[in-house]
Amino acid sequence: MSLIEEKKRLVDRGRLPRHVAIIMDGNGRWAERQNLHRIEGHRKGLEAVKEVVEISKELGIEVLTLYAFSKENWQRPKEEVDQLMELLHDYLLSERDRLLEEGIRLNPIGDLDDLPPRVREALLETARMTSENRDLILNLALSYSGRWEILKGVKRAIEEVREGRLRLQDLTPEVFSGFLSTAGLPDPDLLIRTSGEQRISNFLLWQLAYTELYFTEVLWPEFTKADFLDAILDYQSRERRFGLTSSQLTGNPSGGARS
Numbered sequence: 001m002s003l004i005e006e007k008k009r010l011v012d013r014g015r016l017p018r019h020v021a022i023i024m025d026g027n028g029r030w031a032e033r034q035n036l037h038r039i040e041g042h043r044k045g046l047e048a049v050k051e052v053v054e055i056s057k058e059l060g061i062e063v064l065t066l067y068a069f070s071k072e073n074w075q076r077p078k079e080e081v082d083q084l085m086e087l088l089h090d091y092l093l094s095e096r097d098r099l100l101e102e103g104i105r106l107n108p109i110g111d112l113d114d115l116p117p118r119v120r121e122a123l124l125e126t127a128r129m130t131s132e133n134r135d136l137i138l139n140l141a142l143s144y145s146g147r148w149e150i151l152k153g154v155k156r157a158i159e160e161v162r163e164g165r166l167r168l169q170d171l172t173p174e175v176f177s178g179f180l181s182t183a184g185l186p187d188p189d190l191l192i193r194t195s196g197e198q199r200i201s202n203f204l205l206w207q208l209a210y211t212e213l214y215f216t217e218v219l220w221p222e223f224t225k226a227d228f229l230d231a232i233l234d235y236q237s238r239e240r241r242f243g244l245t246s247s248q249l250t251g252n253p254s255g256g257a258r259s
């Protein structure tokens with residue numbers, strides 16, 4: 001049996017994370033270590049994206065959110081930004097049929113107005129074409145920033161109150177979640193960040209409130225299905241308490257752990 005099949009068998013299908021988010025980090029370092037141009041790191045990183053989408057679908061994960069480009073990433077050298085946009089454009093065109101066949105819905109999140117028009121058009125067209133798919137929702141975060149998203153949600157909420165469609169006292173965390181780009185989706189259960197960095201980097205700041213964090217030294221271009229399964233198995237070994245005590249969760253009064 002292959003390593004992947006072995007690890008897959010260890011996964012408890014009844015306790016899968018519904019939503020996995022990933023900060024795909026380390027493309028540049030991978031390329032530099034191989035004496036390659038940074039874009040080669042991103043190109044290899046795209047192969048890892050395809051693997052992770054495939055294994056998520058195979059496992060039956062409902063939502064996968066990938067941080068592909070942050071608002072801060074626009075400050076990188078123009079050559080790298082242009083090449084990344086080209087890679088994204090090609091991915092959107094070449095993977096469209098596969099996304100359709102596999103029942104994957106592509107859902108872009110982020111400030112799409114920042115994107116070059118032809119990338120935005122390809123993105124919106126792929127999103128439209130796959131909008132009826134239900135097997136896996138693939139949120140692609142592009143020109144995304146958590147603070148930007150929260151502020152945008154706050155402005156929308158103020159507008160709703162101003163127009164009389166929402167009473168201020170009815171603005172609960174649940175209602176506010178509906179003003180974000182992940183409206184209607186469960187919050188991530190698991191966040192994976194590769195390349196040894198241990199930061200959130202302005203990703204899904206509101207939605208990560210109770211998310212389990214998993215950091216690995218593996219650089220994104222070398223991240224495999226087996227690494228993804230390791231993250232899922234690690235997640236399944238944890239106890240999520242959402243601020244309750246252990247005994248409240250198990251009904252066993254002797255397990256008095258805090259939060």
Ligand code: FPP
Binds near residue numbers: 024025028030043068
């Ligand atoms: C972080 O590595 C990665 C990015 C900024 C881009 C992520 C893009 C991809 C994985 C490929 C494109 C994906 C799609 C879906 C088209 P880094 O460059 O910050 O690495 P470093 O920290 O080692 O420099």
